[in-house]
Amino acid sequence: MNHALILPILLPAIIGALLVIAARYDKVLARVFSLASTVLMLGVAIMLLVLASDGQVRSYALGAWPAPFGIVLVLDRLSALMLVLAAVLGLGVLLYAVNGWDMRGKHFHPLYQFQLMGINGAFLTGDFFNLFVFFEILLIASYGLMVHGGGGLRVKAGVQYVVTNLVGSSVFLIAAGLIYSVTGTLNMADLAVKVPQVPAADQALLQTGAVLLLLVFAVKAALVPMHFWLPGTYANAPGPVAALFAIMTKVGAYSIIRLYLLAFGADAGDAAWLAAPWLLPAGLVTLVLGMTGVLAARSLGQMASFAVIGSMGMLLATVAVFTERSTSAALYYMIHSTFAAGALFLVADLVAEGRGMQRDRLAAAPRFAQGGLIAALFFVAAIGITGMPPLSGFIGKLLVLDGVRASAHAAWFWTLILSTSLIAIVGFARGGSIVFWKAHALPATQASAAGRRAPALAFVAVGSLLACLLLLTVFAGAIHGWLDLLAAQLYAPAGYIDAVLGAAQGGR
Amino acid sequence: MEFLVASAIGVMTATGLYLVLRTRTFPVVMGLSLLTYATNLFLFASGRLDVNRPPVIGASLNGYVDPLPQALVLTAIVISFGMTALVVVMALRAYLETGNDHVDLPGDASPEAHEDDWKPGGARAPAVQNAAGQKGAGGHKRGASVKGGEA
Numbered sequence: 001m002n003h004a005l006i007l008p009i010l011l012p013a014i015i016g017a018l019l020v021i022a023a024r025y026d027k028v029l030a031r032v033f034s035l036a037s038t039v040l041m042l043g044v045a046i047m048l049l050v051l052a053s054d055g056q057v058r059s060y061a062l063g064a065w066p067a068p069f070g071i072v073l074v075l076d077r078l079s080a081l082m083l084v085l086a087a088v089l090g091l092g093v094l095l096y097a098v099n100g101w102d103m104r105g106k107h108f109h110p111l112y113q114f115q116l117m118g119i120n121g122a123f124l125t126g127d128f129f130n131l132f133v134f135f136e137i138l139l140i141a142s143y144g145l146m147v148h149g150g151g152g153l154r155v156k157a158g159v160q161y162v163v164t165n166l167v168g169s170s171v172f173l174i175a176a177g178l179i180y181s182v183t184g185t186l187n188m189a190d191l192a193v194k195v196p197q198v199p200a201a202d203q204a205l206l207q208t209g210a211v212l213l214l215l216v217f218a219v220k221a222a223l224v225p226m227h228f229w230l231p232g233t234y235a236n237a238p239g240p241v242a243a244l245f246a247i248m249t250k251v252g253a254y255s256i257i258r259l260y261l262l263a264f265g266a267d268a269g270d271a272a273w274l275a276a277p278w279l280l281p282a283g284l285v286t287l288v289l290g291m292t293g294v295l296a297a298r299s300l301g302q303m304a305s306f307a308v309i310g311s312m313g314m315l316l317a318t319v320a321v322f323t324e325r326s327t328s329a330a331l332y333y334m335i336h337s338t339f340a341a342g343a344l345f346l347v348a349d350l351v352a353e354g355r356g357m358q359r360d361r362l363a364a365a366p367r368f369a370q371g372g373l374i375a376a377l378f379f380v381a382a383i384g385i386t387g388m389p390p391l392s393g394f395i396g397k398l399l400v401l402d403g404v405r406a407s408a409h410a411a412w413f414w415t416l417i418l419s420t421s422l423i424a425i426v427g428f429a430r431g432g433s434i435v436f437w438k439a440h441a442l443p444a445t446q447a448s449a450a451g452r453r454a455p456a457l458a459f460v461a462v463g464s465l466l467a468c469l470l471l472l473t474v475f476a477g478a479i480h481g482w483l484d485l486l487a488a489q490l491y492a493p494a495g496y497i498d499a500v501l502g503a504a505q506g507g508r
Numbered sequence: 509m510e511f512l513v514a515s516a517i518g519v520m521t522a523t524g525l526y527l528v529l530r531t532r533t534f535p536v537v538m539g540l541s542l543l544t545y546a547t548n549l550f551l552f553a554s555g556r557l558d559v560n561r562p563p564v565i566g567a568s569l570n571g572y573v574d575p576l577p578q579a580l581v582l583t584a585i586v587i588s589f590g591m592t593a594l595v596v597v598m599a600l601r602a603y604l605e606t607g608n609d610h611v612d613l614p615g616d617a618s619p620e621a622h623e624d625d626w627k628p629g630g631a632r633a634p635a636v637q638n639a640a641g642q643k644g645a646g647g648h649k650r651g652a653s654v655k656g657g658e659a
Binding site: 129133136140143147150151152153155156157158159160162163166167169170173174176177178180181186232236 | 528533536540543544546547548550551553554555576577580583584587588590591592594595598599601602605606611613614
């Protein structure tokens with residue numbers, strides 16, 4: 001057993017607790033510990049990525065309880081990729097937050113660490129009730145982060161967010177109960193073994209449970225018709241928190257990819273490819289709705305929120321094709337859209353802070369400090385998220401278009417992806433020109449000078465996320481090759497099942 | 509007993525869902541509580557409904573019920589209890605800061621309303637907000653007003 005598997009969960013848990021106890025009132029100490037923990041987490045995640053790259057699935061039995069009975073953590077290429085993604089985004093956003101956002105309310109850093117702990121745990125666990133628990137951990141931390149800094153609108157949006165997710169949690173429990181009552185297991189690998197053996201009489205219960213579970217993941221992933229909570233939440237959350245939340249929708253996408261490929265994939269008998277007929281149309285509708293929302297948005301924050309919804313739609317529709325090619329394309333696009341959305345939320349926050357009273361609303365306001373630099377960053381982030389060349393979004397879209405070519409619904413994909421790209425480009429061009437160019441038509445006033453100047457570190461943070469897009473573009477070939485291996489591993493679930501259940505037999 | 513438990517779960521879920529869809533926070537919180545009760549009962553029932561059967565296996569025992577759902581219910585109860593407390597506090601805070609207990613965000617209705625939301629201080633701040641003003645002063649810098657008490 002390799003104890004490194006539990007580090008991404010233990011590290012933020014310990015540092016988070018330490019921060020609550022020891023560094024409540026010390027600004028410097030809290031920042032240093034929080035940054036150090038996140039840097040370490042990135043190191044551990046990269047180490048695990050290298051470890052997982054050999055193609056072997058590693059299982060870690062908590063408390064050395066044998067697998068179907070105890071909880072296991074499982075590391076494969078997908079988990080390792082998600083860990084690195086979360087750690088890179090987490091570090092970039094934290095660099096931005098330490099410029100002052102973290103001190104606008106209490107306990108930012110402990111909540112941030114617990115949030116990362118929940119996210120890492122969700123990516124690592126091999127037990128779906130444990131997945132529920134990690135979902136709760138990341139949600140509880142996110143409730144705190146969401147209302148960080150206070151303000152009536154933000155708290156109100158927070159109430160909506162909490163209520164939506166509490167209903168989601170209840171449905172998760174009902175789904176878990178249904179699946180457990182039929183299969184008698186909570187272990188995902190064991191579930192993959194038990195699902196084909198479920199008798200025809202119990203199929204209705206099993207499939208109801210599985211679709212309910214899909215519903216819960218759809219709430220997390222903001223899939224239509226479960227997307228309604230996202231714009232209000234993300235647009236009203238503090239900028240850096242919204243940027244971190246870019247990974248939260250991906251937790252939903254990860255869970256869908258993991259569970260519905262492993263347990264409800266090709267070998268699942270009557271329940272094979274259960275998710276596809278629901279996921280594919282919902283994903284395409286989400287794509288259209290999200291990109292249209294970009295055009296209708298009234299603030300940069302809302303615009304970024306709808307762009308997140310649109311990209312989630314494209315991601316999940318591509319996943320729903322369920323072929324190796326489409327999955328690796330979807331994962332490339334997912335990496336890209338996480339960084340692009342994170343950067344876009346940070347830019348929206350830079351604008352909001354710089355403009356003062358007008359915040360990030362799409363209305364003309366006098367020029368503000370550092371407007372040129374921020375406009376340039378917005379330009380790059382917008383190119384990224386709309387999928388224009390030369391950045392990785394373009395490559396991602398090409399890969400998706402290529403990956404779904406064999407699908408029966410390829411015509412739908414091509415039409416919708418290309419037309420919504422155009423809509424998104426128009427939307428972002430409109431937003432950018434109102435916020436940055438119309439400012440030059442107005443005389444500079446006293447109020448605009450009062451706007452806050454962002455420190456250099458904030459630009460470093462946004463720049464580092466955008467640099468990730470650049471790296472993703474430059475090394476697209478190598479990364480895509482690696483993602484092909486990842487997809488091949490996902491479509492051969494026997495390796496995962498053997499790693500989890502075989503290890504248990506060896507330990508006895 | 510199956511009929512009784514099943515209909516209890518069904519009625520509580522239906523009532524809970526109805527209440528969650530209401531526009532004010534208090535019914536929504538009540539709805540959430542009912543929904544979590546229904547969920548807990550459902551989880552409990554998935555481990556077999558039986559009287560006087562222990563949740564352990566023993567040679568001398570005549571049958572048993574599945575102990576795992578009972579453990580799951582414990583986890584679920586703790587989480588739902590804590591979360592209900594949290595949502596009550598947040599709803600209260602939202603009420604004190606905005607002066608109404610609507611679940612909807614103000615300003616989503618029309619552009620005029622949106623403009624109004626951002627007026628500092630608020631034109632018609634209700635009395636309760638003033639009463640709580642000393643404690644929650646940090647939140648009044650922006651966005652703390654409501655337009656005419658109606659969202």
